[in-house]
Amino acid sequence: MFKLSEIKELIKLVDETSVHELEIENEGTRLLIRKPGKSEIVTVQAPMAAPAYAVAPQAAIPNPQAQSDAGHTSVGETKEYGSNLHKIVSPMVGTFYSSSSPDTAPYVSIGSKVGEKTTVCIIEAMKLMNELEAEVKGEIVEILAENGQLVEYGQPLFLVKPE
Numbered sequence: 001m002f003k004l005s006e007i008k009e010l011i012k013l014v015d016e017t018s019v020h021e022l023e024i025e026n027e028g029t030r031l032l033i034r035k036p037g038k039s040e041i042v043t044v045q046a047p048m049a050a051p052a053y054a055v056a057p058q059a060a061i062p063n064p065q066a067q068s069d070a071g072h073t074s075v076g077e078t079k080e081y082g083s084n085l086h087k088i089v090s091p092m093v094g095t096f097y098s099s100s101s102p103d104t105a106p107y108v109s110i111g112s113k114v115g116e117k118t119t120v121c122i123i124e125a126m127k128l129m130n131e132l133e134a135e136v137k138g139e140i141v142e143i144l145a146e147n148g149q150l151v152e153y154g155q156p157l158f159l160v161k162p163e
Contacts, residue, residue, distance in 0.1 A: 002031055002126070031126065032093050034153070086136045088158040094125035096145040096157065106147075108158070112140045120158055123151065138162040 002024075014022050014033050022033045090096070098106040098121055108120050114134040123130045142159040145151055 002026065002029060007031065029126065084162065085141065086138065086160040086162050087156040088120060088132065088134060088136075088160060090123055090145075090151045090153060090155045090157055091132065092123055092125050092130070093153050094123040094130070094151060096147065096149045096151045097122040097124060097129075098143075098147045108134075108140050108143075110140055110143060114138060114140060114160065121145075132157070134158075134160060136160055136162050 010022060010024070010031070011033055013019075014035060020035045022031075024031045098108075100107075100122065108114060108118070114120065115137050116133065116135055118134045119131045120134050120140070121132050123132055138160040140158055141161050143157070144159065145155070145157045151157065
């Protein structure tokens with residue numbers, strides 16, 4: 001596990017050099033430090049282009065069959081609700097958790113009504129549990145990440161139909 005002083009020193013070193021990204025793994029703990037900038041924007045855009053496939057590659061297999069169902073695929077739901085959907089994105093690299101513990105119900109599900117301060121999930125990064133809020137009042141129409149999945153910075157996690 002990394003000490004806070006070590007992390008601060010690494011951030012300072014990355015900031016003072018031309019290095020744009022530093023990834024270190026130590027005793028099963030992974031630390032990723034990225035500098036914001038133009039190269040970061042290019043990196044972020046890749047997962048946003050096709051979130052259903054980038055988030056859950058195994059979901060690509062059942063989607064062709066599911067499209068005949070009443071709009072249960074991400075493509076069908078997005079078209080059904082139009083283009084005014086709000087994306088709730090991951091503010092960091094980490095692990096997506098839909099509930100506070102394995103034996104409790106998810107914070108939200110498809111059809112859940114949310115407010116700006118409603119907790120929708122937890123992103124765990126470096127053993128810290130970070131609650132993510134909806135930031136918008138509306139209805140959850142799609143969940144783009146699976147429980148326990150590693151998510152990237154800027155990756156869409158939920159689609160919300162604003163009220």
